[in-house]
Structure formats: C-alpha cells, structure tokens
Amino acid sequence: MIDSPIATLVAEAIDIIxxxxxxxxxxxxxxxxxxxxxxxxxxxxPPH
Known part of the structure; x- marks a missing residue:
C-alpha cells in the first residue's frame, strides 16, 4: 500500500461499509x- 491519506480513508470506509x-x-x-x-x-x- 502506498502511504496516502486518500488510500487510508478509502480502506477504512470499505471496512466500515x-x-x-x-x-x-x-x-x-x-x-x-x-x-x-x-x-x-x-x-x-480518485477520479475527479
């Protein structure tokens, strides 16, 4: 995993959802x- 705040946020959201x-x-x-x-x-x- 690349150290990225967005990647961390996405990973956490996937786990929660x-x-x-x-x-x-x-x-x-x-x-x-x-x-x-x-x-x-x-x-x-993420796409814009």
Missing part, C-alpha cells in the same frame, strides 16, 4: 471492481 469491492464499484458506476482495489492501495487517485 460492509460491502464487497465489487458491490462498491457497481454502486459507484465503475465497470471493473479492480478500480476500488487500486484506490484502496493508493495505486490510483
């Missing part, structure tokens, strides 16, 4: 659940 990354990706309108994994790890910045 109780949904799978696939469910969160679908709810957010992302076509692939790996986007959530990349946000969580800090590999990708």
């Amino acid at each position: 109780g949904k799978t990354q696939k469910e969160i990706a679908e709810d957010a309108g992302f076509p692939r659940p790996n986007v959530i994994s990349m946000l969580r790890s800090g590999e990708m910045r």
Whole structure:
C-alpha cells in the first residue's frame, strides 16, 4: 500500500461499509471492481 491519506480513508470506509469491492464499484458506476482495489492501495487517485 502506498502511504496516502486518500488510500487510508478509502480502506477504512470499505471496512466500515460492509460491502464487497465489487458491490462498491457497481454502486459507484465503475465497470471493473479492480478500480476500488487500486484506490484502496493508493495505486490510483480518485477520479475527479
């Protein structure tokens, strides 16, 4: 995991919300659940 405040926030929110990354990706309108994994790890910045 990359040391990023946003990645930390995303990881904590995912843990709290109780949904799978696939469910969160679908709810957010992302076509692939790996986007959530990349946000969580800090590999990708959130889209604007």
